[in-house]
Amino acid sequence: MIVCLCNGHNDRDIRAKAEEIGSTCPVTVYSALQGPPRCGRCLDYAGQMLCPMDRERSAEAAASDSRTAVASVQPMPVADARRAALA
Ligand code: FES
Numbered sequence: 001m002i003v004c005l006c007n008g009h010n011d012r013d014i015r016a017k018a019e020e021i022g023s024t025c026p027v028t029v030y031s032a033l034q035g036p037p038r039c040g041r042c043l044d045y046a047g048q049m050l051c052p053m054d055r056e057r058s059a060e061a062a063a064s065d066s067r068t069a070v071a072s073v074q075p076m077p078v079a080d081a082r083r084a085a086l087a
Contacts, residue, residue, distance in 0.1 A: 003049070004042040007035030014046060024050040 001011050009030060018029045026046035030036050037043055 003046055004030065004035070004037070006038035006042075007033070009033055009035060009042075009046075011049060014049065018050050026050060 003009055003011050003014055007030065013033060014026070014029055017032050018024060021029065021032050023029055023032075024047075026043045027037055029046070029050065
């Protein structure tokens with residue numbers, strides 16, 4: 001599938017070059033393909049395509065942060081007093 005209309009880079013070439021040079025930066029990969037970005041419209045998609053593990057790590061980190069936030073919530077003394085009064 002063509003990813004970059006300006007240069008005609010397709011997803012297979014982009015992935016293969018990224019693997020070859022060890023980079024997930026679309027600008028670096030495009031330059032290595034001898035076709036640096038021109039309009040830049042494809043860069044977000046290319047970046048997402050090259051960094052699926054980064055997205056997974058971000059989702060895991062966000063989930064971990066929310067679990068930590070919930071675990072750190074302390075009961076309020078006023079609420080405990082009200083609960084005791086209602087019991
Ligand atoms: S579509 Fe890729 S630089 Fe324009």
